[in-house]
Amino acid sequence: MFTPRSLSMVAAATVLALMAGCAAQNPYDPNTQVPQEGGVSKAAKYGGLGALAGAVAGAAINHDNRGKGAMIGAAVAGLAGAGYGYYADKQEAQLRQQMQGTGVEVQRQGDDIKLIMPGNITFATDSANIAPSFYTPLNNLANSFKQFNQNSIEIVGYTDSTGSRQHNMDLSQRRAQSVAAYLTSQGVDGTRVSTRGMGPDQPIASNADANGRAQNRRVEVNLKALPGAQGTAAPQQQYQ
Structure with a gap:
């Protein structure tokens, strides 16, 4: 007692x-x-x-x-x-x-950080090729991820509900993989990176109008502590 x-x-x-x-x-x-x-x-x-x-x-x-x-x-x-x-x-x-003025939204929940990248800056319609407007945010992300190396990087692709579900699932996966491939080409450790394609699942707006569909066509990047990082991350050592 x-x-x-x-x-x-x-x-x-x-x-x-x-x-x-x-x-x-x-x-x-x-x-x-x-x-x-x-x-x-x-x-x-x-x-x-x-x-x-x-x-x-x-x-x-x-x-x-x-x-x-x-x-x-x-x-x-x-x-x-x-x-x-x-x-x-x-x-x-x-x-x-870094993301100010780029259209990328930064969210925080507990120790996790999420970046939401809208479809108007990421990819052209029905394409998994990175749009020119997407390179600046991605370059900034790559630099940050190399400096802050104590979290995993999950890249999740989403689409709107237009077209078949299978097509959208494949497209969202290819988009997530395109982002992952570019980040690793810029020096981000590939062992920290994973990808998922969610297609039209988990919409954040209505698919009934063009504005809502544009919001649903997005890429999200989820940052979480690597196993053991919460007990070992020392600010003075991990970033100067």
């Missing part, structure tokens, strides 16, 4: 982890249009939550000294969570800056 002393040590460890996350350089800036989340960076939030979970686990493991176990668990888990959270903060901020 937790004693008042051990509970106070858990609380202290959590506060310290949050303070460490807040003290880290905050890449959010109004010019990059990244949410402030009440002034607390995602790194601080994830570090604090990780510290709390680690404190409970550490106290449970160390039966002889629950207070000491809580402090150790909080420190280890808090640093791991804040480490990758800060890493993802930096990558998100860079991508938002």
Whole structure:
């Protein structure tokens, strides 16, 4: 059972982890249009939550000294969570800056980052050949992916509902593969890259009108932490 002393040590460890996350350089800036989340960076939030979970686990493991176990668990888990959270903060901020004015949307959910590339800049109708307007965003992505190398890169192609389902499934897969092939040709590690063709599935707008169909014809790039990255990503080592 937790004693008042051990509970106070858990609380202290959590506060310290949050303070460490807040003290880290905050890449959010109004010019990059990244949410402030009440002034607390995602790194601080994830570090604090990780510290709390680690404190409970550490106290449970160390039966002889629950207070000491809580402090150790909080420190280890808090640093791991804040480490990758800060890493993802930096990558998100860079991508938002690079994608400004290109039509590419950057979304963030937890530690995952998603880029949505609309059909009007990616491919011509019924083609898997990269459009001229798509090269600048792709070159920026390749540079970012080479600098930030602690996440996997899933490329997903989509179409509207016009035409047969099989044709759209094949087309969306070929488009995803075209993007993957170009990124790897620019030096991105191919072992990090995977592709999927979703065809007309998971539309983000109505296919009943031209505007909606244009939104559905898109390519999405999903960035997730590589196995083990959340515990090892060290901002000062992974990007300078």
